[in-house]
Amino acid sequence: MAADGTEHAGSTGDGTVGKALDVLDLVAQYGRPVRFSDLLEHRLFPKATLYRFLQTLTNQGMLSHDVQTGHYALGVRLVRLAHAAWAQSSLAPIARPFLDELAAATGETIHLAQMDQAQVLYVDKRNATRPVEMFSQAGKVGPAYCTGVGKAMLAHMPEAALERALQRQSFHPFTPQTLSTRTALRAELVTIRACGYAFDREEHEQGIICVAVPILSRSGQVMGAMSVTSTTQRTTLDALEQQVGRIKDCAAAISAAAESWRFPEQNQRGE
């Protein structure tokens, strides 16, 4: 699972396969179907090469190609694969009952997230009874340095992985409250590590606050994080802090469930 140091070059890394996947990412980047020449403009590959990749990927069902308009889009095969990925690799299916319970208990929005390429990937979500429209859904990604779940995970990562992850944060100041320097973030991570939970003080979106806790394996590895999110109109950080105990319990329960799921019947050996 290695929720921490997932390497993955990003820029053209290993071999032909890596390049092909870069093309896939490129298509994903656009939120809409793209033309050949749109992709070509990125100067990632010469014409012929790009063309061949698009053909191969289309052939494989990873892309779809509308012959009418000549547009390429991500293929449905990905949806199928992702369903399997979601089911077998993410915490979501394990965490589901616990999230349900927490959602019912708190009545707020719950997020479950994991790290992916130094970003936060939301893998599940429970809507508040009074739903709030906001940036998140399963599969969506968000920044790590200015979200509760992101900071909770960063705070509990080993130094090497953390450094690599920090390198890749944009520190874009979404709001006046956004921590926009490496040092400011590092300082807060120390506090978070100490107390075991993280706040989002409207750092990503004005009016949106949350409290998040990491989900750690028995060996202390970061597996993911979960948060209870609300708005400044509805509640306060102090009120959210009250919930921390309950949330931590929930995280612990998920961790335990994950642990036993990973070693179904093996004799467990302490490190």
Next chain:
Amino acid sequence: MAADGTEHAGSTGDGTVGKALDVLDLVAQYGRPVRFSDLLEHRLFPKATLYRFLQTLTNQGMLSHDVQTGHYALGVRLVRLAHAAWAQSSLAPIARPFLDELAAATGETIHLAQMDQAQVLYVDKRNATRPVEMFSQAGKVGPAYCTGVGKAMLAHMPEAALERALQRQSFHPFTPQTLSTRTALRAELVTIRACGYAFDREEHEQGIICVAVPILSRSGQVMGAMSVTSTTQRTTLDALEQQVGRIKDCAAAISAAAESWRFPEQNQRGE
């Protein structure tokens, strides 16, 4: 979009990329993390080759590798990609409001599906009582020859693509009502094509019935299908048939929305 004849060899097709994706599929096949030697047993590739693929894919975040146990699983990068795929390539985001409306009006379960490799891929669902949960349901695949949506789509495919798709149906008799021969199915497809909607008469699951209509582009291409599903205890085929008009309207509305979506206003770059 070519919702019909999505080729995609399945067995090792084009180049290195195709092979790598086969490995991915292989991992997906197991519902659980797998060891190197499990995969090796399939004799798809020699040891060294498989090893290299696994390394590359892990590197790329398409697989995750638990160093403790040596298990491989599908990587979270897939979930991210799929989110994009779901959003940009499936009918789901376009159809969403229409499905909501239909769900409210009928009070029954609604499915939205597309073809993927001669199988039915569910891309969205409305559960009368419960709210939507994305990947938990969306992303599942099912057989084409014995589901309402499957038959609705098959019935409206061009002959060449249909033949190819039929070739790949298993015709496993799930229930006594399952159409279990090519000819029986072909006969029904003619009827379906004529009237524009398809029934599932407990052909896939005992007690589960549905009525489905295809979603066709203006040019008559199959883009997907949708169905209203219920149980024999709750309703009858005749009662479902009453709804056909409404469902067809809904399908037409989705088609129209999709059409205008495909030729969007240019120039808008996210992030």
Next chain:
DNA sequence: CCTAGTGGTTCCATTATGTGAAACTAAGTC
């Protein structure tokens, strides 16, 4: 302590594969 067996990783000569400049075709412009 040695030997055999299992499961995973690395080497490296061979050659298949991918590469990309350039030529080509098909549609639009002006």
Next chain:
DNA sequence: GACTTAGTTTCACATAATGGAACCACTAGG
């Protein structure tokens, strides 16, 4: 009818994939 623009095909060349075999790290069993 000359002139872009957008996509497709070719082909000599070199890179990158291949896979048999050797190699390690363990574990078991004699």
